[in-house]
Amino acid sequence: MAENHITEVSGTGVPIRGNDIDTDQILPARFMKEVTFDNMADYLFYDARRDDDGTLNDHPLNVYEGANVAVVNKNFGCGSSREHAPQAMMRWGVDGVVGESFAEIFRDNCKSLGIPAATADRETVTDLQDWIEANPDGEIEIDVEAETVTYGGRTVDVEIDDAMKEALVEGIWDTTALMYSNLSKVEETAAQLAYVEGAD
Amino acid sequence: MSRNTLYDKVWEKHRVTELPNGQDQLFIGLHLIHEVTSPQAFGMLRERDLDVAFPDRTYATTDHIVPTETEKRDRPLEDAQAEEMLSALERNTGENGITFFGFESGRQGITHVVAPELGLSQPGMTVACGDSHTSTHGAFGSIGVGVGTSQIRDILATGCIAAEKQRVRRIEVEGSLGEGVYAKDVILKIIQELGVDGGVGHVYEYGGPAVRELDMEGRLAVCNMSIEGGARAGYINPDETTYEYLRGREYVPEGQEFEELKAYWESIRSDEDAEYDDVVTIDVDGMDPLVTWGINPGQVIEVSEPIPAPEDFETGTERKAARKAYDHMDHEPGDSMLGYDVDVAFLGTCTNGRVSDFEVAADVLAGNTVAEGVRALAVPGSETVREQCEARGLDEVFIEAGFQWRRAGCSMCLAMNDDSLEGDEVCASSSNRNFVGRQGSKDGRTVLMSPAMVAAAAVEGEVTDVRRFFDDRARTVSADDVEEVAD
Known part of the structure; x- marks a missing residue:
């Protein structure tokens, strides 16, 4: 898994409009009572996707099934630290996200999972959302290295923060092995801390 | 930097x-x-x-x-x-x-x-x-x-x-x-x-x-x-x-x-x-108790203020967010949070589930009872908190007032256990998030406030200004004083 270089992701899009879409909406807490992430796709936006009688409504995830690129607005993924949220999106089929901004823990979780999270200004994002609505089968490509999104014959600039970009492109977004190789340095750092047992 | x-x-x-x-x-x-x-x-x-x-x-x-x-x-x-x-x-x-x-x-x-x-x-x-x-x-x-x-x-x-x-x-x-x-x-x-x-x-x-x-x-x-x-x-x-x-x-x-x-x-x-x-400088001098009126923790007002009208917001997205909040919370323009009916009162959580939080709530509850039809939960943030509260007799104050005195956990903050809102119940809550669905029901409504305000809301069955309770008490005290003088 850790060897995966992620230089681009592509596919059709799903516009999930609205600012401050929190992780309680993305993955309601009552579905976190499982010890694996295996079933999380079933619970993605569970309440928002259903009417009171339980039937699926016209939520974008019901309309744009099979999409790979989610396009969102400001402060997406705010609230809880639950990795269940991006896990559910990934398992549903989302390979990349474009938005105006992301809550930090959510973005970190995306990085851990190898999901590029690109940001752009409001106009760029809403243009893309409008375009998806007009072209539900249209292909969108996020070029991680070039920090661009290409769709409908045009290419627009987006931003992917340096650390995420480097990690995805170099295939080192899974940081466990990388940090594990520094374990002796970690022990040295710990030993210097006043509050760690056995420190100087 | x-x-x-x-x-x-x-x-x-x-x-x-x-x-x-x-x-x-x-x-x-x-x-x-x-x-x-x-x-x-x-x-x-x-x-x-x-x-x-x-x-x-x-x-x-x-x-x-x-x-x-x-x-x-x-x-x-x-x-x-x-x-x-x-x-x-x-x-x-x-x-x-x-x-x-x-x-x-x-x-x-x-x-x-x-x-x-x-x-x-x-x-x-x-x-x-x-x-x-x-x-x-x-x-x-x-x-x-x-x-x-x-x-x-x-x-x-x-x-x-x-x-x-x-x-x-x-x-x-x-x-x-x-x-x-x-x-x-x-x-x-x-x-x-x-x-x-x-x-x-x-x-x-x-x-x-x-x-x-x-x-x-x-x-x-x-x-x-x-x-x-x-x-x-x-x-x-x-x-x-x-x-x-x-x-x-x-x-x-x-x-x-x-x-x-x-x-x-x-x-x-x-x-x-x-x-x-x-x-950034923020002045809290003379600030009234605050409550949330909407569906994110930034949608906040002083309890005495009217709920802001969606049109009052500068940007289109803020207006849209406000309309969504109005819809979920069932507000009408010009409404106030004062008098907003409450079905559930919830005290506890990692925000306000510590001994001093229960002390201040107990202070409000002493001699009062929870309004009819209000389900009131006091959930200590830890078993240590519970023991310390019980050692001070606070559990009795809560129970006498009509609260359920529970064991420690996250409880109704996010309703991953049995403690959950039902239907479109309104909860006066000392927790930290008023997101849609947060307290276990997708139609449930959360009003965030301090523990003292939760206790006051529990007694009144609606959102109220807790300072009224202190005023009442102040009056009682002065009346006693007068009696003492008379004696």
């Missing part, structure tokens, strides 16, 4: 090395785990045949899924999923030599209540937990960050996270709090002013006279909700209030060792001439 702030100093001390992607490998001095976000991480560790690198720096408790009714805490738990999560945590901590504060320890509770009260959480540490409210620990002058499950795996395996430094915003809180106004109101005010995404990319350093005056439990409440303001971490420089709180706690050394630690704690305070990325 900030310089010589507590954040800079603590970061530097915990920085192991720079990673190839430019992030820092940061040592985590205190790793807290619970049943919901850790089992998958232990699974990943097993897949890779890795051990826990620093079991002595890792502590576990169970909070999210636990029943809060005594008779439901017998094992196996009735809820098979909850039992599976709890058993997995017991197994994972047992196999890896991690201290676990389970039911039988007498110290079970919400991670962010347990670690501070046991003295595990100390100044100058880096604290991480798979829970966004890890920002709470910043109250001691540490860097507390919430992490996802893959990062929990990183910490278990290496003791570290990969992270980049944030910008540091100093929030200077001017003025002093009037009667009936608390730490909870301070943080709600900050989020109202700076917005729910105002802190993205930032760490908040809270200071100024109103923050200095807060006791540790108040400081914990402020730092707890940093994340609701979009800041992943928030902290307060340690001072005598901090050191006095820590002295004598179970995991805090005594004597010479304490003095040595204190020297370290003093050394990591932000310098007088520290540089911040920006400084």
